Amino acid sequence: MKEVAFGQYYPVDSFVHRLDPRFKLFFLVAFIAAIFVATNFYGLLVCAGVLVFVILFSRIPAGKVLRAVRGVLFLALFATLIHVFFYAGETVYWSYGIICISREGLISSAFLILRLALLVVCSSMLTYTTTPVALTDGIEAIFHVHVIARIMSIALRMIPSLMEETERVKNAQKARGADFESGNLFKRVKAFVPILIPLLLSAFRIAEDLGDAMESRCYVGGKKRTKYKKLCFSWRDLLGMVVACALVAGVVLLRIYVGATL
Amino acid sequence: MRAIEFRDVAFSYGEGGFRIPKLNFSAEEGEFVAILGHNGSGKSTLARLANRLLEPDSGEIRVFDTVLDEKNVYDVRRRVGVVFQNPDNQTVASIVEDDVAFGAENVGLPREEIGRRIDFALAAVDMSEYRHAMISRLSGGQKQRVAIAGVLALKPDIMILDESTAMLDPRGRKEICDVVDRLNREEKITVILITHFMEEALLADRAVVMNRGEIVMEGTPSEIFSRHEELLTYNLALPRIGEISQRLREGGMSVSDTLDIEKLAEEIAACVS
Structure with missing residues (x-):
């Protein structure tokens, strides 16, 4: 099976894994706020620094973390190129027609890419270190x-099942002579239709099966439900809370005293 | 006492769809019943009717003394656990213990009791050491054992396995059969095993053959399998062992019509020497 990066819990026992899911959600929101409040590179650098510590304390291998970034690489490159070529800056290095490369364009693309990477890494840290059940709670x-x-x-929880199903359908179509690798972009996108339709059908089937299985086990929604795992705020969360607040405060101060890069 | 009873139950999936004209079926408390039938014989529909995932058009279904209706669905589902076919599509959580806890959480048990139930259920299916494992990394047989544990955590009186071995490899099938057999003997759970693997029916006290929504044969597994001609008309084959003894007899060897491997082996040895 293909390894799926985004959204998959990575089972190890670590400081970050033991944090309360409510706090982790709070941290993610604070972190995202910090990324967007930061208007200079120092601010982003502080964010990145905090994130590196989070990764170190979570014992998630670096390869896993990078794989999460790889998922959005195409989007990031695309956005960056558009930014580099079409940003109307003052210090122009090179231009041709409507395309121009400027100092401001380059800086603003660097910002964009950094922000995106931090965003993706931080969100995937949440799902790497929190089981879906804890997240639900x-x-x-x-x-x-x-x-x-x-x-x-x-x-x-369904991401791995659907990935597996996609692979199955893809192989089945390949075995019958479908071609996903050649032709121009339009042709390739079109070649995916015979994958999407069976995939959609099996998604419905999986949903129906799961619904039956849940109902059979007396599921009727949130009423009357008890929980096996209790959420509890500990000293770890308090410590994390301090770090999160310090991060936001630090970034705000940098914004005020250092000012915007652009 | 009767654990479950279908009285004149009729059901249809709508005009022109599959239909159960009139079904009478029962299982005694502590009994192990195998339901056999080829695809589309109505055996899975029976499982769904038993815990009211489907509602019968007429007739009544009793679980112990209770007649199933929309008011007691919830209580009945606690007593009648169903394990389904696909090991990937019936677990709700990513971690084994979270999934086993799901049913027990749904009925609002206190936390300590849920913990005890998880201990019990995982031990019963021999999966205690996988308590904190990711379900997606388990084998098919292990996933299915987790599904059984999830049902066991509700402490059901009746357990229905709806082709739960159909998607497993031979090893996984054996794991499930062993677990189910043990639950029936030790925990005295009434088991209804729906399958199209004839070998599995040999574990049962009683076998029932379904065809087109009706029960067409009923008896002990060895009785059923001694009527091979009739089985063939319902598109069912003999278990491997029965087939071997039948062929040996056709070839002129004097072996009895047995489904017991040891016995057949002795008889063959006697013939050869």
Whole structure:
């Protein structure tokens, strides 16, 4: 089976794994806020530094973390190229027609790529270190909506099943002579239709099976439900909370005193 | 006492769809019943009717003393656990213990009790050491044992296995059969094993053959398998062992019509010497 990076729990025992899911959600929000509040490279550098510590304390191998970035590489490159070529900056290095490369364009693309990478890495750290059940409990505790939380956790739990199914359908179509590798972009996209339709059908089938299995085990939604794993705030979360607040405060101070790079 | 009973149950999936005209079936408390039938014989529909995932058009279904209706669905599902076919599509959580806890959480048991139930259920299916493992990394047989544990955590009186071995390799099938057999003997759980593997039916006290929504044969597994001609008309074959003894007899060897491997081996040895 193909290794899926995004959204998959990575089972080791670490400081970050033991944090309360509610706190981890709070941290993610604070971190995202910090990324967007930061208007200079120092701010982003502080964010990156904190993230490196989070990764170190989570005992997730670096390869895994990088794989999460690889998932959005295409999007990042595309956005960066557009930025580099079409940003209307003042210090122009090179131009041809509407395309121009400027100092401001380069800086702003660097920002974009850094922000995107930090965003993706931090969000995948959440799912690497939190089981879908813990995540459901966390979201439920914050928003008091069981159904939404349940849907999200099942969606996460279904990613490997759907990946496997995709591979199966793809192989089945290949065996019957389908060609996904040659032709121009348009042709290749079109070649995916025979994968998408069976995949959609099996997604419905999986959903129906799972629904039956859940109902058979007396599932009726959030009412009356008890929980085996209790959420509890510990000293770890308190420590993390301090770090998260310090991060946001630091980035805000840098923004005020150092000012924007652009 | 009757654990489950279908009385004149009729059901159809709508106009022109599959239909059960009239079904009478029962299983005694502590009994192990195998339901055999080829695809589309109605055996899975029977499982779904038993815990009211499907509602019968007419007739009644009793679980012990309770007649199933929409009000007691919840209680009945606690007593009638169903394990389904696909090992990948019936686990809710990513971690073994979280999934086993799911049913027990749904019925609102206190935390300590859920913990005890997880201990019990995982020990019963011999998966205790995988308590914190990721389900997606387990083998098919192990996943199915987790699914059984998830049902066991509700402490059901009746367990229905709806072709739960169909997607497993021979080793996984054996794992499941061993677990189910043990649960029936030691925990006294009434087992209804729906399968199209004839070998598995040999474990049962009683076998029932279904065809087109009706029960067409009933008896001990050896009785059923001694009527091979009839089985063939329902598109069912003999278990391997029965087939061997039948062929030997056709070839002129004087062996009895047995499904016992040891016995057949002795008889063959006697013939040869």
